[in-house]
Amino acid sequence: MLERLAKRKIQEWIKTGKDAFMLTGARQIGKTYLIRECLKESGFPYVEINFIEQPQLVDVFSKAKDAKELLMRLSLTANGKLKKGKTIIFLDEVQEFKDIVTRVKFLVEEGSFRYIMSGSLLGVELNDLRSAPVGYMEIYDMYPMGFKEFALAVGINKEIFEMLEEKFKNKVVVDEYVHSKLLEVFYLYLIVGGMPEAVDVYLRTNDLEKVAQVHEKIIRLYKQDFSKYEIRYKLKLREIYDAMPGQLDQKNKRFQLNSIGKGMSYDRVENDFLWLKDAGVVIPVYNIAEPKLPLVISENRNLFKLFFSDVGLLTSRYSNQVKLAILNQDKSINNGALFENVVAQELLLHGHKEYYFNSKKQGELDFVIELNGKVTPLEIKSGKDYKRHSALNNILQNQDYQIDEALIFSEGNVEIDGKRVYLPIYMIIFLEEARLENTVYKLDLSGLKNI
Structure with missing residues (x-):
């Protein structure tokens, strides 16, 4: 199992x-x-x-x-x-x-x-x-299999993850051989994803064509569900779902309503997006007006990115040639959408409320979360220039935000540069929110009892 x-x-x-x-x-x-x-x-x-x-x-x-x-x-x-x-x-x-x-x-x-x-x-x-x-x-x-579950399934030892978690906590460089092998597994995960049937087919056959057939079957089942509700409630579920790969390929990845109809307003299609979210087939990441605690106060539900519930279902929309190029870590392929989709999945899997920030003056942060009681920006880089991030620099320099640390996930190894912590993309699995301790609070009204 x-x-x-x-x-x-x-x-x-x-x-x-x-x-x-x-x-x-x-x-x-x-x-x-x-x-x-x-x-x-x-x-x-x-x-x-x-x-x-x-x-x-x-x-x-x-x-x-x-x-x-x-x-x-x-x-x-x-x-x-x-x-x-x-x-x-x-x-x-x-x-x-x-x-x-x-x-x-x-x-x-x-x-x-x-x-x-x-x-x-x-x-x-x-x-x-x-x-x-x-x-x-x-x-x-329950969600599709996260990267750790997938890696364990293909044969990575649990002790490797225990070692990696220690490296993550102490911000220590990962052995290059281990690092390169984990990246290989990560790129395979981009293709196979975490739907159990697809993973099982890969483990039994190693045949990516058969994996693709599983993805197509799952998408057909999803669209059968869409059809029932589209007829009953006049929703645009298939149009939205089919538009998502193209939207995620855009520079800022924000879902553009005009992709499903000219002059479309969010009020007209809000229920469509909520249906897809409630059905568990998409992950919305909402915009915030500013990266300050509590993040939910400045949430703007009219602006959002829309990710697939499983990265394998997103990649299944790509051609076989592109899939092979991704698997071979071809640097000419832009994997930004795939990397961000995995991050959206992992954050949801670990219970985070995930947002993004965009300002005309300061630029865009890919993700913003509350981590251990602090605002933490996450930048996701799929290319070689993972140390170029002008928007993040602007936010870190803004004294109004008082951000102590930003995490940059990429193909690179662990490195610290001031408030910037560079981490391998596979370490996204370790972003666990610390559990609250000493939560018992007893009100002391002893001074008022005799009044």
Whole structure:
């Protein structure tokens, strides 16, 4: 089984979880397979119900009047395999039966079994779920495989990453042989990406043509989803998705609305972009007016970059000749869009709210995040001239922003130049936000109690 970040979370829930567990994410990222394999490894008895493979069960369960009757119907469906207090019930493709998410609350309260759920398009179908009182359910977002997961899958040893993380923390140069090999793996990741089926096909065949066929199949599935919603809600989902590669190839990479229609205003198509985001197939990176804490205050949702959920799906739109040139690290190819797409993925994977900054006077910063309580600009360079960054210099010199450190990710090795820290592009995986400690705060009102 491919090593996934979500695996540990699912295993923890299987061992100790009492509430229901919901795994969310885009189509084809391996949710069903991962849950099924974790349940098999756990040794707990389980039953699996899939509402796409068994559509008749939607009608069967929806007619249940209460939790007791629903449990009876579940038991009949499972052919008596349910063992009270032991069996875990896996409800898959729950977007086909949205009401089950509400009904599970009463099943959890009843207490006979535990429930784990998964499905696609949940961000669209259940877009009010996160704001609802769902204390009975833990929700975990899953994404395509990040670079570390991919590198482990192709054979890089875990100890290598432990060593690299120490280099990252201490800002120490990476051994040139290791550095060059990690870059090779990174360029392969640009082509294969992190969709599990594509990775699995590559591992079994090493055939990039077969990998491309997987990417095409996934994009067709996405567009089938688009078609359903375009008809129902008159959205421009395919037009936006098809325009993205060209938009990312532009110098500033900001999505231009005129690419999907002349005179198009953001108000007219806002729901289209939100649908794509909620479906997990794109990653929006919004503009901020200034790089000051808290960043969200100056967020401008009318201006944004739009990245693919997986870099392999972006590269699949390129010709075979360009893919081979990328794999061979041909310096004539501009990999800026691909590098930035990987960064957008990794930042999302590690829980960062990601922004970019653009000023006519000062220039543009590729990404801006809050890292360990400070504003941190990120510059992403794919070419040889990775030490040329006039916009970043302007921002660092601006006393109003008081930025202590900027990170520049490129093909180069680790190097420090004042406030500028140069890092290999593959070290983007180590941008973890530090966990808050000592968060317990007790209010002392002792001086007011006798007044």
